[in-house]
Amino acid sequence: KAGVTQTPRYLIKTRGQQVTLSCSPISGHRSVSWYQQTPGQGLQFLFEYFSETQRNKGNFPGRFSGRQFSNSRSEMNVSTLELGDSALYLCASSWTGGVYEQYFGPGTRLTVT
Amino acid sequence: SQQGEEDPQALSIQEGENATMNCSYKTSINNLQWYRQNSGRGLVHLILIRSNEREKHSGRLRVTLDTSKKSSSLLITASRAADTASYFCATDEGGTSYGKLTFGQGTILTVHP
Numbered sequence: 001k002a003g004v005t006q007t008p009r010y011l012i013k014t015r016g017q018q019v020t021l022s023c024s025p026i027s028g029h030r031s032v033s034w035y036q037q038t039p040g041q042g043l044q045f046l047f048e049y050f051s052e053t054q055r056n057k058g059n060f061p062g063r064f065s066g067r068q069f070s071n072s073r074s075e076m077n078v079s080t081l082e083l084g085d086s087a088l089y090l091c092a093s094s095w096t097g098g099v100y101e102q103y104f105g106p107g108t109r110l111t112v113t
Numbered sequence: 114s115q116q117g118e119e120d121p122q123a124l125s126i127q128e129g130e131n132a133t134m135n136c137s138y139k140t141s142i143n144n145l146q147w148y149r150q151n152s153g154r155g156l157v158h159l160i161l162i163r164s165n166e167r168e169k170h171s172g173r174l175r176v177t178l179d180t181s182k183k184s185s186s187l188l189i190t191a192s193r194a195a196d197t198a199s200y201f202c203a204t205d206e207g208g209t210s211y212g213k214l215t216f217g218q219g220t221i222l223t224v225h226p
Contacts (some may be wrong), residue, residue, distance in 0.1 A: 004155075033212040037153075042219070043201065048212025055211040088153060094212070101146060102214060104156040 002027065004093050004105035012111045018079040021108045025072050025093030032074040033102060034066060037088040046089075049074055050096070078110075086112045119202060119217040127225050132189040134220040136202030137182075143207025145178055146214065147187050150199045159187075159200075192224045 005024045013019050025032050034046040045058040049068035066076040072093075078085055088109050092102035120135045138145070144163045148156040162169045162178045162185070169176045175188040189196055199221050203214035 031212050033214070035214075035216075043203075043216035045213045045215070050211065056209070056213050058213070090155060092156075092214075101158045101161050102212075103158060104148070106155040107153075109153075 004091060004103055006089075006091055006105035006108050008108060009106065010109045010111075012113060013081050014113055015081055015083060017081050018077060019081060019110060020075055020077045021089055021091075021110075023074045023076075023091035023093075023105060025074070025091075026103055029093035029095055029103075030072055031094045031096055032068060032072065033092045033094075034074070034076050035090045035092065036060075037090060037107075038086075043090075046076065081112045083112050086110060119200075119220045121220060122218070123221045123223070125223045125225065126192060128192060128194055130192055130224075132192050132196070132222055132224070134187045134200050134202075134222070136185045136187070136217050138185075138202075138204045138215075138217075139183065140204070140206055142180070142204045144205045145176075145185050146203045146205070147174075147176060147185075148201045148203060148216075150201065150219070151197075156201065189222075192222075194224050194226045196222060197224045198222060 007022045031050045033048040037043045048056040052068045063079045068074045088107045090107045092104045094100045094102045118137045146161045147159040150156050160171045160176050162176050173190045178185045199219045201219045202217045
């Protein structure tokens with residue numbers, strides 16, 4: 001069974017630009033969660049989608065948004081990029097987003113200059 | 114915010130020795146999961162222990178959970194150089210906390226050949 005895939009793997013953007021990251025979950029998984037990992041703040045939860053609906057959201061500004069498609073693939077978007085948005089962005093999929101393990105993708109390394 | 118506090122922050126051992134990492138958390142949980150991360154890559158799921166379980170084994174891994182003390186420990190027996198990585202505990206609070214795992218700061222484990 002194929003794992004969680006994320007594209008692109010690396011991205012360099014300039015302040016003020018916007019970026020879209022993509023995540024394809026494990027086949028059959030309907031929940032996709034997104035996390036931001038930085039050396040200073042560690043791993044922080046961004047949001048979770050299940051059946052195209054956002055069910056949970058972390059404490060991030062509105063510049064961070066996401067969506068999920070009918071095939072469970074998910075995208076997250078960051079608008080008006082700031083230097084502090086430089087991070088490893090990880091998505092994880094699970095059956096339902098609650099009781100079960102989350103399986104993580106390799107991440108997208110975003111650098112904002 | 115980080116719920117989990119991991120101890121120690123860094124651990125250096127020789128191959129063949131056992132490694133023990135501890136995790137404390139603050140709120141009631143549905144389950145607790147341990148993950149491994151190699152050099153800023155994606156997280157690999159190691160083991161999940163539910164709140165009504167006290168101990169769980171998987172290969173060379175042993176996890177304990179003490180909900181009265183809000184703490185967990187991960188024991189890796191007969192460690193190998195390939196076990197060198199960062200280890201994170203993550204809690205799932207259940208309820209409406211859909212798809213959200215709250216991570217500790219992690220323990221950096223170095224196993225010397």
